[in-house]
Amino acid sequence: MGSEALIVFFLAGVILVAGANFISNLISHKSDNPQKREPYESGMPTIGPTWVQFKVGFYLFAILFLIFDVEIAFLVPWAVVYQEVGTVALVEIIIFLFILGLGLAYAWKKGALKWK
Amino acid sequence: MEKYIFYVLALIMIVSAIASVSSRRMLRSVVYLLFVLIGIAGIYFMADYNFLAAIQLTVYAGGIIVLIIFSVLLVHHIDMELEVAKKSKRIITALACLIGLGVFMTTIYSHPFIETTTAVTTTTADIGFALLSTEAGGFILPFEVISILLLAVMIGAIIIAKGEDVTEEPPKETPLVKQEKPVEKKKELLETEVTV
Amino acid sequence: MYSSLIITNNIHSWVLSLMPAAVTGITEMMMIAMIYLTVFAVLGLFLVLMERKVAAWFQLRIGPNRVGFFGMFQTIADALKLLSKELTGTDKADKFLYNLAPYFLIISSLMALAVFPFSENLQAFDINIGIFFLIAISSIGVIGVLLGGWSSNNKFALIGAMRSGVQTISYELSVGLSLLTMILLTGSLQLSEIIEVQKSGWLIVQGHIPAVIAFMIYMISGTAETNRAPFDMVEAESELGAGFHTEYSGMKFAYFFLAEFINMFIIAAIGTTVFFGGWLSPFGITESIPWLGVFWFLLKAFALVFLMMWFRWTFPRLRVDQLLTLEWKYLLPINLFNIVLMAIIVWLNFTIQF
Numbered sequence: 129m130g131s132e133a134l135i136v137f138f139l140a141g142v143i144l145v146a147g148a149n150f151i152s153n154l155i156s157h158k159s160d161n162p163q164k165r166e167p168y169e170s171g172m173p174t175i176g177p178t179w180v181q182f183k184v185g186f187y188l189f190a191i192l193f194l195i196f197d198v199e200i201a202f203l204v205p206w207a208v209v210y211q212e213v214g215t216v217a218l219v220e221i222i223i224f225l226f227i228l229g230l231g232l233a234y235a236w237k238k239g240a241l242k243w244k
Numbered sequence: 245m246e247k248y249i250f251y252v253l254a255l256i257m258i259v260s261a262i263a264s265v266s267s268r269r270m271l272r273s274v275v276y277l278l279f280v281l282i283g284i285a286g287i288y289f290m291a292d293y294n295f296l297a298a299i300q301l302t303v304y305a306g307g308i309i310v311l312i313i314f315s316v317l318l319v320h321h322i323d324m325e326l327e328v329a330k331k332s333k334r335i336i337t338a339l340a341c342l343i344g345l346g347v348f349m350t351t352i353y354s355h356p357f358i359e360t361t362t363a364v365t366t367t368t369a370d371i372g373f374a375l376l377s378t379e380a381g382g383f384i385l386p387f388e389v390i391s392i393l394l395l396a397v398m399i400g401a402i403i404i405a406k407g408e409d410v411t412e413e414p415p416k417e418t419p420l421v422k423q424e425k426p427v428e429k430k431k432e433l434l435e436t437e438v439t440v
Numbered sequence: 441m442y443s444s445l446i447i448t449n450n451i452h453s454w455v456l457s458l459m460p461a462a463v464t465g466i467t468e469m470m471m472i473a474m475i476y477l478t479v480f481a482v483l484g485l486f487l488v489l490m491e492r493k494v495a496a497w498f499q500l501r502i503g504p505n506r507v508g509f510f511g512m513f514q515t516i517a518d519a520l521k522l523l524s525k526e527l528t529g530t531d532k533a534d535k536f537l538y539n540l541a542p543y544f545l546i547i548s549s550l551m552a553l554a555v556f557p558f559s560e561n562l563q564a565f566d567i568n569i570g571i572f573f574l575i576a577i578s579s580i581g582v583i584g585v586l587l588g589g590w591s592s593n594n595k596f597a598l599i600g601a602m603r604s605g606v607q608t609i610s611y612e613l614s615v616g617l618s619l620l621t622m623i624l625l626t627g628s629l630q631l632s633e634i635i636e637v638q639k640s641g642w643l644i645v646q647g648h649i650p651a652v653i654a655f656m657i658y659m660i661s662g663t664a665e666t667n668r669a670p671f672d673m674v675e676a677e678s679e680l681g682a683g684f685h686t687e688y689s690g691m692k693f694a695y696f697f698l699a700e701f702i703n704m705f706i707i708a709a710i711g712t713t714v715f716f717g718g719w720l721s722p723f724g725i726t727e728s729i730p731w732l733g734v735f736w737f738l739l740k741a742f743a744l745v746f747l748m749m750w751f752r753w754t755f756p757r758l759r760v761d762q763l764l765t766l767e768w769k770y771l772l773p774i775n776l777f778n779i780v781l782m783a784i785i786v787w788l789n790f791t792i793q794f
Contacts, residue, residue, distance in 0.1 A: 133565035140473040141547035209372030306579020
């Protein structure tokens with residue numbers, strides 16, 4: 129089908145969601161009042177503005193994910209040509225993964241992988 | 245047919261880019277930036293360079309945008325709106341942008357671009373061979389240096405994010421000194437009850 | 441998809457006879473899109489019913505069996521109910537992002553569903569970077585969850601969304617790396633070629649030890665990536681309201697719900713394609729009847745889905761920090777070591793081939 133398939137499936141997804149929203153709007157019963165519009169906090173009015181206390185753990189996990197994601201992006205072409213290139217590829221990847229393993233060990237040691 | 249798809253993608257990207265820099269709510273401008281990046285991936289798909297498009301989606305749209313969204317979620321709350329600059333600053337910035345755009349476009353339009361007659365498809369295997377080749381023009385040394393670069397990034401990010409806490413030991417258990425107080429209170433209560 | 445199957449050739453010539461050549465391309469694409477939308481919807485319906493039935497059998501009771509024979513129309517009844525519920529929203533919620541979040545999830549699920557080979561030549565979009573495309577598309581789904589949690593203007597939804605986001609991105613790494621371990625055996629990312637290579641033995645047999653380890657890591661990470669139990673702390677009803685989709689009601693909630701089940705099926709489908717031979721029959725019994733491949737593919741995929749549902753009723757729920765420890769301190773190092781192990785085995789030519 130070629131790369132037009134991308135656009136076709138993208139539009140199909142958009143139509144599915146938009147269509148279902150539209151149908152739901154048509155056939156649903158509407159009874160809006162201010163009580164319904166309050167955010168849910170176990171049945172009581174919310175305490176304080178809606179924000180989360182800053183936990184650096186989330187940010188650290190996101191950065192570690194990004195680094196390993198880039199690593200995967202480099203491993204993919206290596207994996208595809210591995211069988212044809214032979215020994216050089218094996219030595220290469222052992223060095224590459226060893227250095228990245230050092231990085232992971234550093235993160236582990238410094239406690240970056242703790243807390244949620 | 246490809247021309248029309250390109251025009252549509254380019255239009256979406258330009259509109260999203262302008263919306264991204266002029267929106268006053270932080271997360272919305274991140275989402276508009278995401279649209280620009282997905283548009284770029286679409287153009288790579290059109291240029292028959294699927295691998296690069298997938299990397300764009302994985303690393304940029306799926307990694308960097310997620311990172312930015314995490315930072316925004318941790319710092320902002322939904323009411324925060326970014327401030328708008330003064331009118332004089334806005335006019336000067338708009339003029340500077342237009343001048344830059346003019347320079348950019350004159351440079352591009354004055355260059356004679358030659359259309360290629362053969363369409364080249366770059367497959368993942370081509371990239372793999374180039375990355376692992378030891379001949380001249382091969383990228384095997386940069387491939388290894390990249391791992392060192394990623395190691396440096398990891399160390400740097402952890403040091404910056406954790407600040408002075410990097411060498412901190414785990415917190416000691418707080419000693420249980422508070423147990424005496426409730427016992428004393430109980431004694432007082434008993435005394436009062438007796439007097440009554 | 442313009443293949444050797446007689447059916448598609450017939451349809452192609454019929455459409456050509458109705459309208460000029462330029463329009464047939466577009467019409468055919470729309471027909472394929474409609475077919476896939478139907479497949480999407482029917483799969484979703486069937487999976488929800490299967491989940492309830494399987495849950496019931498594990499708990500020694502019968503699941504839904506009132507609506508339709510064997511309870512088959514139960515999910516349609518549920519879907520109609522959800523369609524007719526009121527679409528509420530909270531004030532001060534960011535309307536644009538609130539409505540945008542389900543789009544990311546549904547579009548990523550639909551595009552992932554498009555690349556699977558259901559049988560020989562029965563594949564909508566045979567992209568030459570098959571597996572990597574699936575990894576890329578699953579990275580987009582995370583953004584939908586994060587936006588949904590934020591735009592509900594609800595503390596619990598926000599915390600739930602962030603935890604779910606961290607969980608999904610961490611386990612995505614393990615899924616990608618374990619799939620890469622198998623690409624070493626095939627030498628190509630294209631899904632149809634991966635199945636071609638498996639004609640001389642399924643990949644999990646060809647790669648013996650590292651392949652079995654990769655499969656175990658893949659199933660664990662796949663279950664965790666789609667926020668299924670025992671990793672569903674983020675949507676545990678007793679803990680945080682209902683997680684990041686607290687403020688979504690009616691049809692909008694249905695999108696998240698549907699996307700979760702379709703993602704589960706996608707993980708199972710990738711697993712059967714890469715590890716268990718996709719639409720190939722075991723020992724090539726029915727090799728002469730290619731369209732029977734659909735039956736084999738679905739059989740294997742639903743077996744893996746059943747395995748994922750089995751996990752739910754066997755293991756207790758993991759806390760969020762236990763979850764992240766599992767990934768970063770256990771699965772990721774084992775994965776990296778496994779890649780090196782598989783590389784050494786392929787280099788020494790120790791793979792089993794028939």
